[in-house]
Amino acid sequence: MSTNSLVTPQWLIQNLNKVRVLDASYMPAGAYATEHIPGAAFYNFDSAYFKSEYIKFDLYPPEVFQKYLRLLGVNNNDQVVIYSRGAASGMMFASRAYWTLKTYGFTNVSLLNGGLDAWKAAGGSTNAETVKPTLGNVDVRAFNSEILANFEEIPFNHFKENNIDYLDARIPAQFTGQDPLSATYPGTKATGSHVTGAINFPMAEVIGPDGFLSQQEVDEKIAKLGLTPGNQVYVACNTGIQASVIFTALERSGIKAKLYNGSMTELAYRAPEVVNATGN
Known part of the structure; x- marks a missing residue:
């Protein structure tokens, strides 16, 4: 398994059945429902964050975010690969999700470099099937104040x-x-x-x-x-x-x-x- 912050589309094509894939696309709305990498669960910004008095994408307490990650099917021993589409060659919203997981102490996470467009250009398939993950068991205990x-x-x-x-x-x-x-x-x-x-x-x-x-x-x-x-x-x-x-x-x-x-x-x-x- 890769421990790099970035993985290539070719690597993911070869290891798709060994990792947990999250689609962190935020815009345009409804993009995930139109097409996504097979098996990818939807990391919904409107669920993962909340708007507080001064912060647009504020962080929930760890025990709340843990429930959300479990709903996405994330387990303690999973390698998570995150991608998105759109801005910054598909890296902007995915990077936010990547940092977020690390902030909650989940470190076995990588980004698909180039996002969905790079995946498709490399011959990766997509579909529009609704993904309903099995409840995960990931533990989230505290914020990482170092990042x-x-x-x-x-x-x-x-x-x-x-x-x-x-x-x-x-x-x-x-x-x-x-x-x-x-x-x-x-x-x-x-x-x-x-x-x-x-x-x-x-x-x-x-x-x-x-x-x-x-x-x-x-x-x-x-x-x-x-x-x-x-x-x-x-x-x-x-x-x-x-x-x-x-x-x-x-x-x-x-x-x-x-x-x-x-x-x-x-x-x-x-x-x-x-x-x-x-x-x-």
Whole structure:
């Protein structure tokens, strides 16, 4: 079995009957019902997360998410392979589900690089059959605080003295302020477009037409960021989705990072005063 964060369509074709496959497609609505990899259960974002006061895709307590994973048929000894379709060559929503499972302590999980399109291009079949998994037995006990960050722990405006590198995965136009923050967050009192000290690293830097770029290519992109060895790395975006792509890329390159789940959706309304920088 593969222990890599990414598996190829060819690998999955050969091992389809040995793994638990989850389709984490979020958009367009109804895509899973139209076609999916045979045997894949539907990882429904509307069931896996909930909207809280400041966080669009908030995390349920571990005991609640455990019930959901069991409904998807996940067992303790399973290898789970996640895919999606659409944005970022099918990697955006799948990366979010990948990070989520890891956050709940389930580590035997991989992503299908290139998503459903790559699967089909490699000759993989699809169908529209409803999958009703047998109830799984997976145990979920606690959050992994090594990869999950909350608002209270991040010293905004004081990154340098606290040895922090903060990566913002939003598109450059949002980061610089070319696209006003108020266009995404009406009524925000923020005066800037990003937090002071943030480094823009959009997911387009690590994604190509066939999924994640090679590790060598991603390593070269990361090297240009000027990260300080030993610093705590945080990744954020608007809702924690795009940041999941960057989290996955960093992980493959051997860089540990915490994903700030609230991201700009939380900051724009909870602490707009820290969103005080513009430009590059």
